[in-house]
Amino acid sequence: MITITLKTHIKAPIQTVFDISRDITEHEASSKNTREKAIAGVTSGKINLGETVTWRAKHFGVYIKHTSLISEMESPTFFVDEMVEGVFKSLRHEHIFKEVDNATDMTDIFNYEVPYGIFGRVFNYFILKSYLTKFLHERNQHIKQRAEISNLTG
Template sequence: MTTIHLKTHIKAPILTVFDLSRDISEHEASSNNTREKAIAGRTSGKINLGETVTWRAKHFGIYLKHTSFISAMESPTYFVDEMINGVFKSFHHEHIFKQIGTKTEMTDILKYEVPYGIFGRVFNYFILKSYLTKFLLERNQHIKQLAEL
C-alpha cells in the first residue's frame, strides 16, 4: 500500500474550502491536462455522502474510468472517496479540513494499491506516486486560488 500525505494552507473559511473540494465542475477545471470528465453518477454540483461519480480521464495516453463512492462525510471537516471500480486494486482518499484562525488547513491522505504484481510496484515506485502527488498538488492549488479570491 502506498500513502500520499499532503497539507495545503488556504486563507479562506473552512466551509468554502470544503465545498470547493466536493465540487465536480471545479475538479474538472483543475484537471485540464487529463481531460477529466464526470460521466455518470453525480456529474455536476457538490458530491455528497452516499453518492458516486464516474470519471473518464486520459492518463499516460490512455482513457481510463474511475468510479468513486463517498463513504463518509462530516461537513465541513471531513469526507472520504473510495474507488468502487477502476484500475487500482484499492483507492481510499481522505479529505480533512481544519480551521486555524483565518486559514483552513486542507489535508489529503491518499492510500492506494496497484495491480500487476512486481510490474505495478515498479511502475508505482518510479512513476505513479509522483504523478498522483503532482495531480493532487495541482488540484489543491486550483482550490486555493479560487478560495482566496
C-alpha cells in the same frame, strides 16, 4: 498500501474550502491536463455522502474510467472518496479540513494499492507515485486559488 499525504494552507473559511473540494465542476477545472470529465452519477455541483461519480480521464496516453463513492462525510471537516471501480487494486482518499486562524488547513491522505504484482510496484516506484503527487498538488493549488479568490470577493 502506498500513502501520499499533502497539506495545503488556504486563506479562506473552512466551509468554502470544503464545498469547492467536493464540487464536480471545480474538479474538472483542476484537471484539464488529464481531460477529466464526470460521465455518470453526480456530474455537476457538490457531491454528497452516499453518492457516486464516474470519471473518464486520459492518463499516460490512455483513457480510463474510475468510479468513486463518498463513503464518509462530516461537514465541513471531513469526507472520504473510495474507488468502487477502476484501475487500482484499492484507493481511499481522505480529505481533512481544519480551521486555523481565520484560514483552513486542508490535508489529503491518499492511500492506494497497485495491481499487476511486481510490475505494478516497479511502475509505482519509478513513475506513478510522483505522477499522483503532482496531480493532487495541482488540484490543491486550484482549490486554494478558487477559495482565496472567493474569500476576497465575498
